[in-house]
Amino acid sequence: MNSHLQSRRISAVWQQGMARRRFLKLGLFGVAGVAAVAAGGFALLRRSPLDDQPVPPWATGLSAAEFHLFDRARQALLPVIGTALVHSDKVPVVQNVQRTLSYLDPVTRKELGTGLGLFDNAAVFSHGCRFVDLDDAQACEFFDRWGEGSVIQRTLATVIKQLVYSAYWQEEPTWTPVEFDGPVSDRWGLPYLGNAPMPESPSMASTVSEGDNV
């Protein structure tokens, strides 16, 4: 299915969702709520072999499907072959995503979860399998196409990518290959200046005299 048709399909589901709920509460990462409603008709379109795979014990803040989605996104979005960059399996990318999502209020978190389900399952229309079962090239192409798609598509693609990117690049081992300095004040031995001295008395010009009225 091409991007245009896929956009129309998703928009149609979104409209149905609006009709059902009529009211949306949008929050962090914005249109998570929009995506959530749209995703209502997409749950479990196709099984994935990954559904039977265990998730790490630390992944208590993600559903199994969410863990597999972010882990798959990590692999596809952060290729390092032929570069000096650190492999994404050497830093806690999905753990960091989980921590970021833990700051969401419960309503938004639930809605975002449903949106993630939409992203995963929508690949069934275009590729016959869920996103988590696409190969790296297909997954990147899927992201790029959604970046050019409807509001819902652009939103989900952006949210997932930015969660994964920031989760990777916040880790110190990723900095050295690109010469990023990271924290420097302690390393440079910069002295603390403390509080600024108390100011002198205000100038007459900006002092309001008694009885002034505005």
Next chain:
Amino acid sequence: MSEVKWQASGLKVHEASDVTESHLELQADVVVVGSGAGGAVAAYELARKGKKVIVLEAGPYVPSQDFTEKFTNSLETLYQDHGGQTNSSGDLLVLQGACVGGSTVVNGCVCFRTPDFILEDWQRDFGLDELTQDELAPYFDEVEKNLSVHDNGPHEIARHGWLIRAGANKLGWSVKPLKRNIRECGLTGHCLSGCKTERKQSMLVTYLPWAVAHGAKIYADTRVERILAEGGEATGVEAVITRHDGSQAATLRVTAPRVVLAAGAVQSPILLLKSGLANRSDMVGRNFACHPSLLVAARYPEPVHPWRGALLGVYVDEFEHPDKGGFVLEDGGFGLVEMSMLAEPGSGAPFMDYMANAKYLAGLVTLIHDHNVGRIEWDGEKKKIDYQLSDMDFPSMQRAIKAAARLHLASGATEVYVPASDKRVIRNEGDIDREVGGLENLPQHLRMVSYHPQGTCRMGADPEQSVVKANGETHDVKGLYVADASLLPTSIIVNPQITVYALATRIARHMA
């Protein structure tokens, strides 16, 4: 008047961990809600005049020494909603500090006076006749002196700033060093994570310790839930003190005949709406503007290391006046996390190639004079920032992006990345109109950030069209003042901290 006890470092703050009772009752002459640009200045000015002042800050107290210089960590600990505050459609990140010192702790130190043509607009359109250049100049002079505001010296202009300056000169565009409130800049480039060695003259190391020296008391972790009023007069506030694990430590009531609301342009209107006060005009929360900005990155043939040196060095004011475009461009440094958020070079290998060459990137921040089309709402459970870039402002945004692209190319860039959700790369002048002209004003197409929310409790002479008078007092509730960026009747194009400091000083002087 009591003895002045200035502290050379640190700040005496009452925190949730200090609380031993389940309910606190306090009394003051003035209770100040918020400890950022407006609240800190008002607290100092009033305490200096012998008033008993209590400052309530919803965020935590994070001493400078605890700043990590790691942006992601800083977002989580120092920013509103852990750095995740967005508009309803999620394409505009609204970054505000949420800690003692507020946004002044995490801003880029850039200082501008309110442009004259903005003040003229306010006089003409909002009846703010007394807010003239001559009236405000002494306040600007004073806060600039207090906060060590100065033009960036050559050493405070980083490599990216010199590149941009050369490009602007080549184009014949006006370019100037930015003014910043900083002492002996450490050139770390970590302004947005707080200034660890206390060089940025934020409220944390200036007006708040000065206010405490004059007897003001600061309560962190204390979120005001309601402003109290009786018979049309302010009587105090009710608040909740929350531990860092989210549990409630205590409730708090401050009885005071004067309340200064300075919680910022998102939180201040919400508090008024929750309290059902000062909204006869139905203007509370309306007229939100925010200088939606973009960081336009570009790749250069030589290393730039955009994270090295002062974060912000020079700006182009060629197009500042609305008649000339209504936008400014500021050269901006950034770190890896920010860099990963702002461009879309393509997924997978193209993105990693872009990041692997991060040291070759430089950025330009675009600020536009947006119209006040947004609204802050409270639905009983959650806030809502209802703001979309208006069709009136979209051409300004496009002009700003085009100018940024031209400037980058003139500065020697080989690729300019349009900060959109789809891949748009400019390699020569001929690409500009196609790549920028093809943008659509739709949600989630541009990757916008706002550092300057403003305008939600606008000043004005007409009680039917505005929330507060020129002296900061609300039209409807005697003794209830607003002293933050929500006052501003229109967006002011430039970074607003100096405007807020000056207005807060003026308001407090009149209160005292």
